[in-house]
Amino acid sequence: xxxxxxxxxxxxxxxxxxxxxxxxxxxxxxxxxxxxxxxxxxxxxxxxxxxxxxxxxxxxxxxxxxxxxxxxxxxxxxxxxxxxxxxxxxxxxxxxxxxxxxxxxxxxxxxxxxxxxxxxxxxxxxxxxxxxxxxxxxxxxxxxxxxxxxxxxxxxxxxxxxxxxxxxxxxxxxxxxxxxxxxxxxxxxxxxxxxxxxxxxxxxxxxxxxxxxxxxxxx
Numbered sequence: 001x002x003x004x005x006x007x008x009x010x011x012x013x014x015x016x017x018x019x020x021x022x023x024x025x026x027x028x029x030x031x032x033x034x035x036x037x038x039x040x041x042x043x044x045x046x047x048x049x050x051x052x053x054x055x056x057x058x059x060x061x062x063x064x065x066x067x068x069x070x071x072x073x074x075x076x077x078x079x080x081x082x083x084x085x086x087x088x089x090x091x092x093x094x095x096x097x098x099x100x101x102x103x104x105x106x107x108x109x110x111x112x113x114x115x116x117x118x119x120x121x122x123x124x125x126x127x128x129x130x131x132x133x134x135x136x137x138x139x140x141x142x143x144x145x146x147x148x149x150x151x152x153x154x155x156x157x158x159x160x161x162x163x164x165x166x167x168x169x170x171x172x173x174x175x176x177x178x179x180x181x182x183x184x185x186x187x188x189x190x191x192x193x194x195x196x197x198x199x200x201x202x203x204x205x206x207x208x209x210x211x212x213x214x215x216x217x218x219x
Contacts, residue, residue: 004140006061006071008147013054021058022046024069029130035192046074048088048191049127055079055086056127057151061144070135073144075152076125084115087125089161089183093197098188107197111183118159124152126162126200128191149202158203163187163195176200 011021022045030036030046039047049056055078061071078086085091094112097103105112115123126148131140152160161183164172172180184197200206 004070004135004137005064006140006143007064007067008144009060009062010147010151011058011060013056018058021060021072024060025058025072025074025128025130028069028072028132029074029128032133033130033192037192046128046191049074049076052076052079052086052088052125052127055082059144059148061131061140071129071131071140071144073129073141073148074127075148076127078120078123080120083120084123086120087123087161088127089125089163089197090115090123092190093163093184093187096187096190106187107184111181111199122156122158124157124160126160150207153202153207158201160200160202161198162200163190163197165193165195169196169198172198172200179206 009017009021011017015021026036026040026045030040036046055076057075057077059073059075060069062069076087082091090107093107094105095103096106129141129144149160166186169180169182179202180198180200182196183199187195187197
């Protein structure tokens with residue numbers, strides 16, 4: 001099966017296109033998946049990620065033939081002032097409340113302490129990701145992953161935290177095998193869906209292996 005080739009633009013907060021990239025994220029991640037809350041719809045962006053605006057970077061996948069935005073991913077990098085709170089899964093997983101219940105720590109104790117011993121600069125967050133429904137097929141989000149994970153590895157990042165909806169965690173587990181780990185209990189209705197807090201170990205040969213195994217041939 002042929003794979004549509006994407007040009008992946010890496011948009012940082014100081015880029016004049018950052019507002020546009022957030023709109024793409026809102027449309028593809030928020031509206032297409034029905035994850036957008038009333039507050040998101042009113043603002044026209046995913047307001048949950050405003051605390052991490054200055055350390056966000058958005059990867060927009062555009063069709064090579066038309067320039068149409070068809071996929072998006074937001075990553076979060078370490079903030080010296082926030083430490084481990086730079087990463088939404090870790091911050092929220094350690095203090096999450098459901099339906100009026102008291103907030104509590106959803107992370108497993110062994111993973112909670114694991115991250116306390118890791119320098120924040122070695123961690124990043126995969127915060128949001130999505131592909132337009134009419135373009136969802138094997139090889140689409142994987143092209144954006146390649147750009148995202150490749151940029152992290154080049155900067156010495158070893159671990160990527162994320163909160164995945166349950167079916168996505170199962171899919172990632174099949175693709176990434178021993179590289180992905182569940183790090184806590186399922187967080188009910190987190191950013192619009194029951195989500196599994198997880199981490200991917202991208203150290204060592206991950207990028208080389210992922211390029212070979214995750215990206216189908218475009219020929």
